[in-house]
Amino acid sequence: MGEGYTKELVVDWSGTADSNGIVVEIEGGFTPRERILPERPTGSPDRPTVGKIDPCIYVEATSYSEKAGVSECMGIGQDWYVTGHQDDNYILFENADFGENGAAVFAAKIASNAEGAQIEVVLDGVGGTIIGTLDVPKTSYTTEWQLVSIPVEKAVGERTLVFRFKNILEGCYVNLHTFRFVVDDGRLDRSKWVVSANANSGDAHLAINDNLETRWCTKAPQSAGNQFIIDLGAVQTFNTIVLDAGKSRNDYPRGYRIHVSENGVDYPIGIAWGAGEVITTITFAPQTARFIRITQTGSDEKFFWSIHEVNVFYH
Numbered sequence: 001m002g003e004g005y006t007k008e009l010v011v012d013w014s015g016t017a018d019s020n021g022i023v024v025e026i027e028g029g030f031t032p033r034e035r036i037l038p039e040r041p042t043g044s045p046d047r048p049t050v051g052k053i054d055p056c057i058y059v060e061a062t063s064y065s066e067k068a069g070v071s072e073c074m075g076i077g078q079d080w081y082v083t084g085h086q087d088d089n090y091i092l093f094e095n096a097d098f099g100e101n102g103a104a105v106f107a108a109k110i111a112s113n114a115e116g117a118q119i120e121v122v123l124d125g126v127g128g129t130i131i132g133t134l135d136v137p138k139t140s141y142t143t144e145w146q147l148v149s150i151p152v153e154k155a156v157g158e159r160t161l162v163f164r165f166k167n168i169l170e171g172c173y174v175n176l177h178t179f180r181f182v183v184d185d186g187r188l189d190r191s192k193w194v195v196s197a198n199a200n201s202g203d204a205h206l207a208i209n210d211n212l213e214t215r216w217c218t219k220a221p222q223s224a225g226n227q228f229i230i231d232l233g234a235v236q237t238f239n240t241i242v243l244d245a246g247k248s249r250n251d252y253p254r255g256y257r258i259h260v261s262e263n264g265v266d267y268p269i270g271i272a273w274g275a276g277e278v279i280t281t282i283t284f285a286p287q288t289a290r291f292i293r294i295t296q297t298g299s300d301e302k303f304f305w306s307i308h309e310v311n312v313f314y315h
């Protein structure tokens with residue numbers, strides 16, 4: 001403010017001023033402001049929208065490159081998702097790169113208010129080849145996401161990927177939150193897995209989230225008896241486990257022993273043991289079981305035990 005310049009500010013207000021501060025009383029009705037929604041995401045942090053998408057990591061349904069009929073919604077405090085309202089609504093993703101190994105399992109987080117609706121998984125254009133049809137379950141509310149997976153005809157290389165909504169009754173909807181395919185290199189589908197640990201169990205899911213940057217760790221120097229447990233969700237056959245310590249290169253397991261179980265209570269069968277490394281590949285004779293328990297048999301004075309990603313294979 002310049003020298004010699006003053007201006008009187010007159011405030012007309014109603015309220016009280018005391019030792020608690022100033023309380024201003026406002027008269028009149030409440031006029032709700034228009035709800036301001038965050039900007040629609042244009043892609044996941046790992047993947048730009050323009051160019052190739054990697055359908056073998058979770059992809060947000062709203063990151064499509066073309067749509068017909070669908071709308072986009074967001075639950076309060078939640079993520080955006082796509083809603084199909086009637087038959088032949090679709091979303092299309094250009095340049096979905098399934099890679100050389102390809103993918104043979106499709107998984108999606110979906111919700112619907114009616115039985116009977118379906119999502120057709122189509123390659124090479126809206127009128128292209130149907131490689132699988134997902135039956136959509138009825139859920140209790142619009143964002144009660146269910147993870148559903150189905151086998152699909154193997155998709156290889158760079159393709160145009162389309163989801164066509166089908167058999168939606170009038171007034172009903174199908175909500176699609178995210179989707180992914182599972183690489184067809186013998187790895188088991190992790191969609192239904194539940195993982196836990198006897199140390200820092202709350203972070204166990206970070207070992208199966210498709211993100212090599214995040215991890216489960218013991219949050220304390222690794223010691224004999226630390227356990228990481230995988231519930232495959234159903235009895236399956238497998239013969240290889242790969243533990244990836246990612247950038248936590250000093251946190252590989254100094255020693256491990258693998259047990260499997262059908263009920264998650266009794267682990268009668270020890271199937272493999274040894275010393276770990278940054279990427280620990282454990283192979284054994286084919287096992288058919290539902291639960292896998294990985295027990296730390298070594299210890300370190302300083303370093304945690306970390307798993308950035310764990311996968312199980314049947315080759």
Ligand SMILES: [Ca+2]
Pocket residue numbers: 206207208209210211212213214215216308309
């Ligand atoms: Ca991770």
